Amino acid sequence: MKIKLYENNKHFTAGMTMKDESGLEKNNMALHVCKNPDHVVENRKMLAAFLNCRLDDFVCAHQTHSANFHRVTLEDKGRGAGQSETAIPDTDALYTFEPNLLLCTFTADCVPVIFSNKVNGLVGVIHSGWQGTVKEITLKLFKHLKQMEGCHPGDFHVQLGAALSQEKFEVDEDVYVKFKDLGYADDFIYYNSQTGKYHIDNQLTVKKQCELAGIPADQIKIDQTCTYLSPDGFSYRQNKKCGRHLTFVMRKR
Structure with missing residues (x-):
């Protein structure tokens, strides 16, 4: 099983599963796009064993490219872990203060x-496709954490996982306008006159949103692996029937 560990210490475990040709369904982790749900559950159990936790420690959401987020409590433990019907509905970001819950998000x-706060122990994950980015899910969540949870932006450390590169994220004018209207994404867009397409760096736009929320730039890391170009990547743009990566974070007790 291919796994990138971004952080693994006495406080937090965080990482991202990668495509693995030798695994069941190439190490697909998503129940909503699979040939056999049992294969996905088996992959998740293997991840749980690697992380020294159990499948029912997982917490998953039904992602809808929204700007909705959810504070995870112990009552949410196991939601979406073994069957998609129990996942937290209509939600694209999860956060918690509770230890030993593996918060999960799925991407291709x-x-x-991934974010963590060593001062108060809060951890979370966000799914920010281009729709979530133009809805500013990341900026809205960090503002909420500051205003409603008493977090200080300077206490956060953020990791952006592997995603579609600017080279491969080419869009038409309708999507370009949505990024343009944000007012701060111009530096992350270029136009290809030969193809008539705009190319957008979604990762750098999300990084900018973190900075606008007050998180220091040097506390934001980016995995520059392109999910389209890398053999370890699941890419919906390349293959709409592909599997999904699982990006995770857990606060240790």
């Missing part, structure tokens, strides 16, 4: 965001 080109 979209930007997965």
Whole structure:
């Protein structure tokens, strides 16, 4: 099983599963896009064993490219872990103060965001495809954490996982306008006059949103692996029937 560990210490575990040709369904982790749900559950159990936790420690959401987020409590433990019907509905970001819950998000080109706060122990994940980015899910969540949870932006560390590169994220004018209207994404867009397409760096746009929320730039890391170009990547743009990466974070007790 191919896994990228972005952080693994006495406080937090965070990482991202990758495509693996030798695994069941190439290490697909998503129940909503699979040939056999049992294969996905088996992959998740293997991940749980690697992380020294259990499948029912997982917490998953039904992602809808929204700007909705959910504070995870112990009552949410196991939701979406073994069957998609129990996942937290209509939600694209999860956060918690509780230890030993593995918060999960699923991507195939979209930007997965992992964040942790060593001062108060809060951890979370965000699914930010281009729709979530133009809805400013990341900026809205960090503003909420500041205003409603008493977090200080300077206490956060953020990791952006593997995603579609600017080279491969080419869009028409309708999507370009949505990024343009944000007012701060111009530096992350270029126009290809030969193809008539705009190319957008979704990762750098999300990074900018973190900075606008007050998170220091040097506390934001980016995995520059392109999910389209890398053999370890699931890419919806390349193959609409592909599997999904699982990006995770857990606060340790």
